[in-house]
Amino acid sequence: MSITKKEVYQELYRLLLEKQKEIVESIGQLKQSAAEDTKSSAGDKYETGREMVRQEIDKAELMHREYRVQMDRLKSIDPSEKHEKVKIGSLVATDRAAMFIAVGFGKIEVNGQVVFVISPQAPLARLMMDKTTGESFTFNGAAQQLVQVS
Template sequence: MPFSKIELHQELVGQISEKLKLISDSIRQLKDSSAEDTKSSAGDKYETGREMIRQEMDKAEKMSLEYKSQLEVLSSLRPDESTELIQRGSLVVTDRMPLYISVGFGKVNISGQEVFVISSQAPLARLMMGKTAGKVISLNGITYHIKAVQ
């Protein structure tokens, strides 16, 4: 594997932190926009614009909480430790793809390789929990051969 679990973990923390920063900037801009809208508008146009801004702020704040929660989970993991049994924090290499069982994030590209970052609550992760290298599992008719666990 062209990267270590520690590098993958750091890359993931970096990407989530960057998304959190962008969301925080967006929330700040929406608050500024809302304040300006209050000063300059009147009537129905004002109410519609304010409601749209409020909805965008709610969405952004929800995403902000999700990213903070993901960072909290990641901070509880020990990427420098390897185990034989698959658990939360494991990097699992299968014949189909590498998986990092931590938070539901999706694909991360590191050192030219795609790694799927999935929550420990994902169906595939739940099937893998407690398994070791050499085991085979099946989900929705797809078979996964576990080659290595870090």
Template sequence: MYKPEILKIIHDKLSEKIDHLEYLIAETRAANNETKSSMGDKYETSREMVQQEINNLQIQLNENIRLRNSLKSISVNPHQNVGLGSLVETDKGLFYIAVSLGMIDYEKKKIFLISPESPLAQAMNGKTESEIFSMNRTQQKIIKIW
């Protein structure tokens, strides 16, 4: 497995989300400004709801920017023990410990992108190849760590 390519896929995925959130914020602000100019103070409640939506989108945007920036600290060097930046193959699947972004397809394999704070990553943390760990009463064996 080539970890730099996987890290680039994650970076690109986060960048797409950031671009989309920036677009949504701009569109929502534009709609809010149109409402202000055309309706006066009569619709203060709806403007407040729109402002809350902008605030929610801004929170999501900031979190995605934080996640993308955190990728800079992830080492693509091979790991002996499971930790941040590890690509781990178990008998149940492939997991990349970086950020929580769901699943990606890479070289016809499904890789689950998980946060280092996730229960699964915590259960694997510090383990080495051939070790067994338990998660939700299910045992998994670590086959390979990159």
């Protein structure tokens, strides 16, 4: 693996900050839109529009809280800590993919290499937990071998 855990950690941190910023801006725009909406329309139509905006704000605020939880979990990981066995905070390379066990974020790219950032509760992560380099496991009928754990 040509990337380090610290590089993956830093990119994930940056992406989470970016997502939080986007959500905060979106919430601000939605609130501004709701405030600018006047009752010049017919009553029911106006109330329906306001309710739809309210639902969008609620959804955005929920996403914002989730990103904050993910950031808190990420901050609890020490990217300089070396792992012999797979656990939370491990950067794992199998013969099929690179994965960072931290939060459920999805696919990111670090220095041109794809890394899947997965939650420790994900079925794939649970299969790898406590395994060391060289051990194998089967996920969705496909055998994989741990090539590197850091």
